[in-house]
Amino acid sequence: METTLGRNDQVVVRGLRPEDMDAVVALDARNTGKRRKEYFKVKLQQNLSETGVKVSLAAELDGMFVGFLLARVMYGEFGQAEQVAVLDTINVHSDFSGKKVGGCLLDQLAMNLRGLGVDHLQTQVGWDDMRLMAFFQREGFKPAPRICIDFDLTAR
Numbered sequence: 070m071e072t073t074l075g076r077n078d079q080v081v082v083r084g085l086r087p088e089d090m091d092a093v094v095a096l097d098a099r100n101t102g103k104r105r106k107e108y109f110k111v112k113l114q115q116n117l118s119e120t121g122v123k124v125s126l127a128a129e130l131d132g133m134f135v136g137f138l139l140a141r142v143m144y145g146e147f148g149q150a151e152q153v154a155v156l157d158t159i160n161v162h163s164d165f166s167g168k169k170v171g172g173c174l175l176d177q178l179a180m181n182l183r184g185l186g187v188d189h190l191q192t193q194v195g196w197d198d199m200r201l202m203a204f205f206q207r208e209g210f211k212p213a214p215r216i217c218i219d220f221d222l223t224a225r
Contacts, residue, residue: 080130080170082177084123085116085137092127092134097160112139112157124154124185126177128161128170136161136170140178142187154182156192175208193217 085093090113098104116125116139128136138159144152156178161170182190191213194201 080128080135080168080173082126082128082173085113085125085127085139087113087117089113089127089134089137093137093160096134096137096162097158100160100163116141124178124181126174126181128174130165130168130170134162135165135168136174138174138178140182140190142182142185151189152185152187154178154187154190156190159192171204172208 090109093109093113094104094106097109113125124140124142126138126140127134136159139157140154141157142152142154159171159174161174179190190210192205192210194205
């Protein structure tokens with residue numbers, strides 16, 4: 070699967086490959102300031118071992134790796150009867166912000182998920198990450214009818 074979509078015909082979206090590991094780690098470290106190689110090693114192994122329709126994608130612009138997303142499909146977790154997709158990570162090279170790379174990745178993901186019969190995509194965003202929340206709002210995301218709760222285990 071390699072495709073260009075209407076938002077920016079120069080962005081090529083394709084399935085993530087094992088050889089993308091170093092580019093994924095480097096891009097994430099560039100944007101977050103943290104090197105999470107083990108996290109991505111596990112995530113990529115899980116995502117790339119799945120067969121069929123790809124839900125973890127890479128974006129290239131002029132042959133350069135400029136973005137990626139990692140997603141997964143859940144089947145009945147948390148008491149939900151229908152399948153739901155979860156977007157674990159989306160990351161775009163900061164030099165290419167505003168070039169519709171993130172939107173192209175989400176467009177391809179939506180097409181792939183619809184092919185699997187999945188109607189909903191969920192993600193989590195830090196309440197203070199206004200830039201990412203603005204991006205998701207532009208893409209049509211809305212607050213979910215669920216609340217994410219957290220428990221500090223060190224408090225017990």
